[in-house]
Amino acid sequence: MVIKVSTLFIIILLSYSASSQTSDWIAQLESTNLINPLKGDTKALVKGKKIYYQICAICHGRTGIGDGPSSKNFNPKPVDHTSDKVQKQSDSELFWKITNGRGDMPSYGQLLSKKQRWQVIEYIRLLKKN
């Protein structure tokens, strides 16, 4: 009986984590009120583009639509950065996601400095459609 209950528990846990991976990714609230110190800074944008090409493009693609060379290996797919889904989020929400990652999206809290994360967000804003 004890074994059965724990097996059931594991199954529930597994199906829960599987479904949470495909659901929309919501940034944690307490971290969504940061101010982007580099907003509209052209130098930051140029630096951000470099970082994006070097690090993010392999998955998200150079134009950000999610068609990078290794994008096919992932489920869910690397997000389209030109989409409303991404562009409607605040800089602060994007900052939080880039910092923490989820699943196949790496966490860049260690790899990129705060400044570099804001720089890359400046480039993501440039990718907005039209």
Ligand code: HEC
């Ligand atoms: C190894 C592949 C890979 C690399 C490299 C990568 N990403 Fe991602 N990224 C993903 C995947 C896959 C997702 C979708 C994750 C999910 O929804 O669980 C994602 C999601 C995101 C999201 C969340 C969009 C949303 O709201 O759903 C942001 C923002 C993002 N990536 C930015 C970046 C930035 C900036 C870089 C470079 C510094 C980067 N990514 C590098 C694979 C990658």
